[in-house]
Amino acid sequence: MAAVPGSLNGFTHTTVFKQPLKPFSQQPITGFFREGYCQTGGVDPGNQAVAGVLTDEFLDFSASRGSDLRSIGLRGGRRRCPCTARWLEAYNAYRAGRVTALSVPRVDLDATEDSAPRMVGVETFRSFAVEHDPAVTGGSGSAAA
Numbered sequence: 001m002a003a004v005p006g007s008l009n010g011f012t013h014t015t016v017f018k019q020p021l022k023p024f025s026q027q028p029i030t031g032f033f034r035e036g037y038c039q040t041g042g043v044d045p046g047n048q049a050v051a052g053v054l055t056d057e058f059l060d061f062s063a064s065r066g067s068d069l070r071s072i073g074l075r076g077g078r079r080r081c082p083c084t085a086r087w088l089e090a091y092n093a094y095r096a097g098r099v100t101a102l103s104v105p106r107v108d109l110d111a112t113e114d115s116a117p118r119m120v121g122v123e124t125f126r127s128f129a130v131e132h133d134p135a136v137t138g139g140s141g142s143a144a145a
Contacts, residue, residue, distance in 0.1 A: 013041075015111070015112060016117055016122050017109065021037055021111065023111065024051040025080065028073070032081070046083035047085065048084075050107055050112050052107055053108070053130060054105050055077075056076035058090055058105050062090075067086065084120060087120065088120050091104050106128050107129050108129070
């Protein structure tokens with residue numbers, strides 16, 4: 001039986017817009033289950049549900065918090081599903097003026113699982129959303145930060 005994209009154990013995961021979850025990265029492979037989707041299946045304690053485009057500044061921030069993602073080969077510009085709590089920590093540091101906005105990964109809302117807004121409001125994610133070409137993606141309301 002072939003796997004259904006964006007599904008896990010027969011359950012189709014949805015985005016923050018309650019649409020089918022889109023794949024996020026195969027190079028490098030990402031997601032808690034390492035299948036290219038930012039889905040958690042309810043078993044990921046880190047809630048790697050945010051589809052984030054990493055920056056060098058975020059990698060510096062994460063390393064300063066004890067998680068050096070460069071040690072596993074990541075660099076700025078890579079697409080990754082960071083833990084929702086770490087994304088929120090970077091956002092809160094930005095809001096407090098401790099880091100710049102570049103320390104907060106941009107978010108692909110079409111690939112961010114609907115579990116992420118349990119910790120971070122959709123409007124907050126929207127303020128850091130990557131821009132999509134509506135002619136290509138069909139549009140989701142995502143906006144550029």
